[in-house]
Amino acid sequence: MRKAGIILVVAAAAAVFAGTSLAEGLRVAVIDVNKILNDSDAGQAAKKKMEARYEELKKTIDVKQEEARKIKEELDKQKVMVGKEKLKEKEDALQAKINELRQLTQEGEREMQTRQGELTREVLKSVEAKVDVVVKADKLDLVLEKSAGVVHVNESLDITQRVLKMVNEDKTAAPEKKEGNGGK
Numbered sequence: 001m002r003k004a005g006i007i008l009v010v011a012a013a014a015a016v017f018a019g020t021s022l023a024e025g026l027r028v029a030v031i032d033v034n035k036i037l038n039d040s041d042a043g044q045a046a047k048k049k050m051e052a053r054y055e056e057l058k059k060t061i062d063v064k065q066e067e068a069r070k071i072k073e074e075l076d077k078q079k080v081m082v083g084k085e086k087l088k089e090k091e092d093a094l095q096a097k098i099n100e101l102r103q104l105t106q107e108g109e110r111e112m113q114t115r116q117g118e119l120t121r122e123v124l125k126s127v128e129a130k131v132d133v134v135v136k137a138d139k140l141d142l143v144l145e146k147s148a149g150v151v152h153v154n155e156s157l158d159i160t161q162r163v164l165k166m167v168n169e170d171k172t173a174a175p176e177k178k179e180g181n182g183g184k
Contacts, residue, residue, distance in 0.1 A: 027139055030153045032146040032160045036127055037120065040167045046119035053115060057108040064104060068097040123167070130166040134159050 037043045075090045082090070131143060143159070144150050 026141050028142045028144065028157060029134070029138065029140050029159045030144050030146055030150055030157050031131065031163060032158070033124070033127060034147055035160055036164045036167060037123055040123065040127075040164055042123045042126060042167060042170075046123060049119060050112065050116060054112060057111070061101065061104055061108065064097065064101045068094060068101055071097055126167050126170055127163060130163045130170070131159070133166065134162055 038047075071090065071094045075087075075094060078090070079087065134140070135143060138159075144153075146153070146158075146160075
């Protein structure tokens with residue numbers, strides 16, 4: 001019985017020492033993917049495409065808002081002078097414009113979310129490929145995302161700039177190269 005207890009203690013001690021030697025040999029790096037998405041050429045190109053499409057949608061919505069505003073002004077001016085039927089007609093036209101505007105806004109928001117996801121995915125594919133290159137080159141065991149709860153990191157463990165440089169050198173990562181004429 002005593003022999004079994006000693007064997008358990010030795011096994012536990014061996015496990016503890018094996019764990020510390022594993023931890024000492026563990027090669028870890030940290031990366032800030034958001035910084036790469038924001039600062040890379042491909043990320044900047046994706047952002048510009050999003051801003052351009054947003055401006056297009058905004059202009060369309062602004063035109064519809066102006067149309068609705070004019071109908072409302074006309075309705076307010078003529079409220080007293082026109083009959084109930086004509087008033088009802090104008091109110092229905094105004095409500096139709098408001099509904100059209102609401103639908104256009106919702107569709108625009110959905111489109112922007114979808115486009116952002118697609119463009120971000122393209123850049124992330126490039127980032128993942130470059131991280132794999134760095135992991136293999138440096139024989140890393142673990143790469144942590146900075147925004148996922150890393151409180152402190154020694155700057156020598158941060159591979160963000162290396163990956164950013166590699167992503168920028170990879171011209172196939174740029175969204176406009178994949179979509180041809182702007183995706184329109």
